[in-house]
Amino acid sequence: MTAVAPDPARTLALLWRVEPAAGARGPRRGLDLDDVVARATALADAGGPEGLAGLSVRALARELGVAPMTLYTYVPGREELADLVVDAAYAAMARRDTTGRPWRERLTAVAEENRALHRAHPWAARVDPGRPVLGPGETAKYEHELAAFDELADLADLDDVDRDAALTFLLDVVRAAALVEQQSTGPSDGTAWWAARAPVLEQVLDPERYPRAVRVGAAAGAAQDSARDPDRAWRFGLARVLDGLAALID
Amino acid sequence: MTAVAPDPARTLALLWRVEPAAGARGPRRGLDLDDVVARATALADAGGPEGLAGLSVRALARELGVAPMTLYTYVPGREELADLVVDAAYAAMARRDTTGRPWRERLTAVAEENRALHRAHPWAARVDPGRPVLGPGETAKYEHELAAFDELADLADLDDVDRDAALTFLLDVVRAAALVEQQSTGPSDGTAWWAARAPVLEQVLDPERYPRAVRVGAAAGAAQDSARDPDRAWRFGLARVLDGLAALID
């Protein structure tokens, strides 16, 4: 079910659009790689949070009006296609130039840009951050976001390793907030979700045994469902990140 | 490929081991649900970071010496099996009683317990936190971890929603650190990984265009690979979390 040799060099060349000096023999290509990736992205977006995981070669081929195997002339396999989709999404992000602005504002901008990413592409929050793509999109994103730490790195005397850790720290809290947000705006809008579970839960969730879990769980669940203050978790996380980083400045 | 009706009540009953008052007619069951879950956990653990996603009904059945379809008399489907595995892992976590200790120590204990979880079960870091399992394991974990926030909630005047957000904040940073750690201890030990990519990257990663990305990326990569200070990212994240939460105390 998986290819034998997922040559990383080939994938990188594809990501960076480094053509293998094609001798233009044979028929012209009927599709454009950028189109393929764009259609794949649209399919993934339509698939909700599991969109990227659920993206299938056959569905994409159907969408593009070609046979499934045709896609393999454009892309080595499903995994690499997903990498291209991810990197394209990173490349397409809006990046505010906040050069010279105070560090809190710069980091907030980065956080908001990533929040927008997660809203545009719900699957982005499920992308494995431990497996870097190393494409042009990710690289540009990385460079831009590292730059936002210039002033803070200076003030707090962060070395490069700490700067990277600080960025990871921020991005991860943003991702977590996105996951929470997706849960409430998810397929079932809370009420039905809880209604289906309430009968068993009432029977089993002993408030004397789990006092905090029952109380806090109910409060947190209600807060998420009510659209009264949907940004609360988001602002909490961001403020905690900024305060945590501010403590580095002695 | 997916079941038609993933009845949530049935799954909850299974998680909490609420028997449907079985009239004990017919043959005895040859397997124990706890055994099934234990073997599934072992299989997932052996499968590395993708272990839970890669867990297949057929493989588990082979392991248990039964036909694949037999498992469907114990569990509604693959998804629910995964939920049981997750909840069992939560239930099995060691939980230090830190009642009365200072809040930083209590939160550190929670962080370390979850770090141990991620080391025992690499797939745990990939479990979707937006989809709560609501089993006894998760509930006990939630209760225990909320309790660790008692003093801080008091000092910082956190309401229940904030308390939940603060816990989520902490757990997510721990998860992120686990993902980073898994990347370095991963399948290929860094050197080979970079060697395969270096030729293309050198050709394409312009240090003038991406100065910080190239510099910081190299430093961060080297820091992860070198086992010199493997805990550095971990300690950074934890310290940032504690400082960020400490700022809530006015």
Add this chain to the structure above:
DNA sequence: CCGTACGCTGTACAACGTACGCTGTACGGA
């Protein structure tokens, strides 16, 4: 003692990723 509820499983189907080999195209060199 037997009817029936239920554990177990063989078979089958739809969907998946993708290897292999064919067909037809269109350019580079003769």
Add this chain to the structure above:
DNA sequence: TCCGTACAGCGTACGTTGTACAGCGTACGG
């Protein structure tokens, strides 16, 4: 001008997945 060849596209096929369905056999309740 023509043709060899490199390459785009794809039909077919294989192995894998989750799981629906129907049959078989067991063992308890009446």
